[in-house]
Amino acid sequence: MPSYSVADMSAVYRGQLYKSPMTLSLAANNLLDKRYDVVRNYPMPGRSYRITLQITI
Numbered sequence: 155m156p157s158y159s160v161a162d163m164s165a166v167y168r169g170q171l172y173k174s175p176m177t178l179s180l181a182a183n184n185l186l187d188k189r190y191d192v193v194r195n196y197p198m199p200g201r202s203y204r205i206t207l208q209i210t211i
Contacts, residue, residue, distance in 0.1 A: 156190075158190035159188070160183070160184045160185075161184070161186055162181070162182065163181070163185060164179065164182070166179050176207065177207075177208045178205075178206070178208075179204070179206040179208075181205075181206075184198075184199070187200045187201045
């Protein structure tokens with residue numbers, strides 16, 4: 155199988171929301187939408203995004 159490389163990026167912001175600690179996370183996986191296989195003939199998914207908000211009360 156040919157070699158491959160993918161580019162991922164993430165950012166995290168920590169702050170307060172109504173006096174409660176919060177964390178906001180943004181992530182983008184496979185930014186360049188590179189097509190690749192880890193197991194022969196089973197392609198990995200393309201570009202994907204994730205947003206997470208965590209509030210501690």
